Amino acid sequence: MMVYWKKLIQILFMAFLLSPSFLVKAGHGGEEEAFNPGTFILDHIGDTYEWHILTYNGHHVSIPLPVVLYSKHTGLHVFMSMKFHHGSHNGFSIATDGSHKGKIVEQITDGSFVRPMLDLSITKNVLAIFVSMAIILWVFISVAKTYKCRNKQAPSGLQSWVEPVILFVRDDIARPAIGHKYKRFMPYLLTIFFFILVNNLMGLIPFFPFGANVTGNIAVTMVLALFTFFITTFSANKNYWIHLVNTPGVPWWLKFPLPLMPFIELVGMLTKPVVLTIRLFANITAGHIIAIGFFSLIFIFGGMNVGMGFGASVISVLFTVFMSLLELLVAFIQAYVFTLLSAIYFGMAVEEHH
Numbered sequence: 001m002m003v004y005w006k007k008l009i010q011i012l013f014m015a016f017l018l019s020p021s022f023l024v025k026a027g028h029g030g031e032e033e034a035f036n037p038g039t040f041i042l043d044h045i046g047d048t049y050e051w052h053i054l055t056y057n058g059h060h061v062s063i064p065l066p067v068v069l070y071s072k073h074t075g076l077h078v079f080m081s082m083k084f085h086h087g088s089h090n091g092f093s094i095a096t097d098g099s100h101k102g103k104i105v106e107q108i109t110d111g112s113f114v115r116p117m118l119d120l121s122i123t124k125n126v127l128a129i130f131v132s133m134a135i136i137l138w139v140f141i142s143v144a145k146t147y148k149c150r151n152k153q154a155p156s157g158l159q160s161w162v163e164p165v166i167l168f169v170r171d172d173i174a175r176p177a178i179g180h181k182y183k184r185f186m187p188y189l190l191t192i193f194f195f196i197l198v199n200n201l202m203g204l205i206p207f208f209p210f211g212a213n214v215t216g217n218i219a220v221t222m223v224l225a226l227f228t229f230f231i232t233t234f235s236a237n238k239n240y241w242i243h244l245v246n247t248p249g250v251p252w253w254l255k256f257p258l259p260l261m262p263f264i265e266l267v268g269m270l271t272k273p274v275v276l277t278i279r280l281f282a283n284i285t286a287g288h289i290i291a292i293g294f295f296s297l298i299f300i301f302g303g304m305n306v307g308m309g310f311g312a313s314v315i316s317v318l319f320t321v322f323m324s325l326l327e328l329l330v331a332f333i334q335a336y337v338f339t340l341l342s343a344i345y346f347g348m349a350v351e352e353h354h
Contacts, residue, residue: 037296045213045288046102047125049081049094053208063208065127067092070118071106081121092116125220128212132198139194169193169339177343178350185346188231192224193339200284200331204324215334216285218277225276228342232272236349244269272345276338283334291323 051063064082069092071077083089088107095105095113104121105113122130139162146159155163174182174189199214214220242248244265246255254261297316302309 037293037300040296040299041289041292044292045216045285047123047213047217048102049084049104049121049123051124051127051208065124066122067104068120068122069104069106069116070120072117073106073108124212125214125217128199128202128209128214129220131209132195132202132214135198135202136194165193166190173336173340173343177340178347181350182343185231185235185343188227189339189343192227192342193335196224196280196338197331197335200334201328203284203288204327204331213285213288215280216288218281221281222273222277224280224338225273228276228345229273231342232345232349235346237352239351240349272341276341280334280338283330287323287327287330291320291327294319294323 049067050065053061053063055061062082064080067077067079067081067083069077071091074091077090077092079089084092084094087093091107092104093107093113095101095103098113100113100115103115104119106116107113139158143159143162146155146157150156150159169190170182170186173193174186178185196215202210203213203215205211245262247261247265250261294316298309298313301312
């Protein structure tokens with residue numbers, strides 16, 4: 001067992017060192033830049049227009065991604081992100097400061113910089129979503145084919161891994177929270193569970209095409225939360241709306257002339273997607289920040305003294321390994337919590353009067 005843990009620590013340590021996110025960036029002139037832990041962490045958890053692989057001998061090795069822009073001034077532009085390596089391209093550049101930092105901006109005739117009307121570029125997170133979608137489709141199409149070929153037989157292979165998870169979502173999330181109407185919501189619940197789980201796990205693997213912080217992007221979690229909100233709203237029955245506008249058992253003076261209770265219920269309905277958005281985003285982002293923060297201690301102490309850097313590396317790697325294992329647990333928990341809360345909201349929407 002001790003040998004196993006030693007090998008695990010060695011593998012994780014080398015993975016972190018070889019990861020593009022954990023390499024000290026150097027300038028194009030070959031001189032190393034001063035290590036900035038804040039920039040280091042934000043670069044790791046942020047979205048970019050190219051996929052950085054490594055920095056070697058002062059040169060950045062990256063995979064360029066398609067940039068698709070529409071400007072109301074110059075129309076449609078399609079090119080690869082490598083065009084930005086020499087500064088601007090066709091009047092477009094990546095902002096280095098201000099409110100649009102890290103985003104593509106366009107310089108207009110008065111010299112100011114504005115965002116294009118449409119930015120449909122394939123960023124690092126978008127590409128990671130495509131990869132996760134491909135993985136999910138491959139898994140479920142393979143399992144579906146296996147079910148057809150092995151009708152009424154014991155599960156085998158990939159089917160034996162996926163089936164218990166599907167049964168868990170059905171029997172421990174959907175049925176208790178929704179009731180007998182759970183079947184109509186199962187496709188969505190399974191989709192968000194596996195989408196969040198796969199992307200959480202992909203974010204823990206520190207090399208291409210994994211390592212993107214998809215579920216730590218608030219735009220992604222907001223869209224997932226809005227899906228839950230709209231399904232809840234459009235699936236709601238008469239009883240749900242009666243409880244919202246005229247809550248039974250509440251004194252009349254809390255409803256008229258000042259509609260205090262309906263206002264509270266309305267605010268509660270609107271805050272549900274906000275809670276879903278922030279919970280998933282904050283938990284995943286916090287885990288990445290803490291893990292990278294521990295690893296940054298190596299470079300911080302190493303900048304003071306090489307010996308201190310080696311000494312801090314032992315503690316830093318141990319804490320980083322611990323946080324990585326904790327993030328592995330959080331990856332499953334957050335997929336479960338988001339799916340469970342969605343199922344609870346659906347159950348509230350379709351609950352009968354009795």
